[in-house]
Amino acid sequence: MTLTTETYDELRAIGARYPEARSGLLPMLHLVQSVEGRITPEGIEACAEVLGITAADVSGVATFYTMYKRRPVGDYHVGVCTNTLCAVMGGDQIFSRLKEHLDVGNDETTEDGKVTLEHIECNAACDYAPVMTVNWEFMDNMTPDAAVGLVDALRDGAEVHSTRGPRIVTWREAERVLAGFPDDLADEGPAAGPASLVGLGIARDRGWTAPHPDTDAGSGRTADSKQEAVAQADTGRAETETKQEEGSDD
Numbered sequence: 001m002t003l004t005t006e007t008y009d010e011l012r013a014i015g016a017r018y019p020e021a022r023s024g025l026l027p028m029l030h031l032v033q034s035v036e037g038r039i040t041p042e043g044i045e046a047c048a049e050v051l052g053i054t055a056a057d058v059s060g061v062a063t064f065y066t067m068y069k070r071r072p073v074g075d076y077h078v079g080v081c082t083n084t085l086c087a088v089m090g091g092d093q094i095f096s097r098l099k100e101h102l103d104v105g106n107d108e109t110t111e112d113g114k115v116t117l118e119h120i121e122c123n124a125a126c127d128y129a130p131v132m133t134v135n136w137e138f139m140d141n142m143t144p145d146a147a148v149g150l151v152d153a154l155r156d157g158a159e160v161h162s163t164r165g166p167r168i169v170t171w172r173e174a175e176r177v178l179a180g181f182p183d184d185l186a187d188e189g190p191a192a193g194p195a196s197l198v199g200l201g202i203a204r205d206r207g208w209t210a211p212h213p214d215t216d217a218g219s220g221r222t223a224d225s226k227q228e229a230v231a232q233a234d235t236g237r238a239e240t241e242t243k244q245e246e247g248s249d250d
């Protein structure tokens with residue numbers, strides 16, 4: 001497939017968002033994936049040409065991050081977290097069941113080209129373990145049966161929603177969003193689920209606030225007053241030690 005002038009224009013537009021165009025390489029690679037379905041040699045050459053760097057520079061980045069794929073990805077990238085917490089909560093069983101059900105191994109795509117299965121590392125969603133993702137949208141509190149139902153629905157073309165709300169789009173469409181071209185679905189569903197907000201509720205109940213650069217953590221003390229408090233504590237400790245030494249001399 002040949003990249004069109006429109007894609008080249010969009011690659012340049014991404015670079016133009018940054019003071020240093022090279023900072024746009026990551027979203028540029030996502031755009032390549034949205035067009036080509038993977039990182040192709042042509043896509044690498046295009047990024048290099050637009051940024052005025054070598055193909056080796058681009059390739060070094062594309063091969064470092066696991067979100068960039070050298071092999072074609074199916075319509076739906078299905079990730080199963082098998083990191084520590086999700087694993088013990090059932091992630092390993094989910095991954096085994098899906099491998100068997102889909103008849104694929106890790107990082108492989110079903111024969112119909114619909115689903116690519118991959119075991120993924122912690123997605124910082126441990127409060128909903130075991131967690132899966134579909135095109136990087138969360139599927140929380142999964143079970144092996146729910147996982148099978150999910151991939152069957154995706155392969156059947158049913159409308160599927162993340163457990164947090166947003167409609168699941170295709171992998172290429174999701175890659176375009178990661179390239180910085182919004183699909184206006186970001187506001188579907190809540191920004192964070194209840195389990196993720198428990199700590200915030202506790203903090204509000206107790207009047208805790210985030211640290212301010214010029215004050216002590218949430219206490220309202222200034223950096224100077226904190227230094228004074230530390231100095232007073234040191235003085236008190238020295239006095240106590242002196243008294244203890246005097247006592248031991250007796």
Ligand code: FES
Pocket residue numbers: 081082083084085086087121122123124125126129131
């Ligand atoms: S261990 Fe699975 S999201 Fe953290």
